[in-house]
Amino acid sequence: MSWQEKSDLIQKDPVTCARNFEHMVQLFIKDVLKCTAMPLGEIADSFYGVEFQQRGSPHIHALFWVKGAPAYGKAPDDTVVHFVNKYVTCINSQSDEMKDLVNLQVHRHAKTCKKLGHNVCRFNFPLPPMKLLSFNLLTNSCMKRDSLR
Numbered sequence: 001m002s003w004q005e006k007s008d009l010i011q012k013d014p015v016t017c018a019r020n021f022e023h024m025v026q027l028f029i030k031d032v033l034k035c036t037a038m039p040l041g042e043i044a045d046s047f048y049g050v051e052f053q054q055r056g057s058p059h060i061h062a063l064f065w066v067k068g069a070p071a072y073g074k075a076p077d078d079t080v081v082h083f084v085n086k087y088v089t090c091i092n093s094q095s096d097e098m099k100d101l102v103n104l105q106v107h108r109h110a111k112t113c114k115k116l117g118h119n120v121c122r123f124n125f126p127l128p129p130m131k132l133l134s135f136n137l138l139t140n141s142c143m144k145r146d147s148l149r
Ligand SMILES: [Zn+2]
Pocket: 107, 108, 109, 110, 113, 121, 122, 123, 125
């Protein structure tokens, strides 16, 4: 099926497409994240929002609360770093199959990078490589969140 044929089908029935995406998200949470292997640990709660990219592709931004996870600001920083580093990496030296998946997540500049009068990427890409987790981004986002309360 060509891209145009897929686009035409989606435009004819966007509700079914949105319902299917929601169904796939629920399956991913139930069958992957909450499966007996518990790849992220035991998930106590979750929250997500669905966003649509310019081309209409849905994606989620999600938060997962993991039982026993060290609390940022309460547990020692190295404990939090160790926990996060178990699940997050910027190393891109996996198998060819993983490289294909990782490449789907690599930032490529788009029109949105320079909207609102930005001359350079407003998301600050390319980012410098980091060997270890840095709390600068986490601290900044927590400060922004706290200032909204
Ligand atoms: Zn960009």
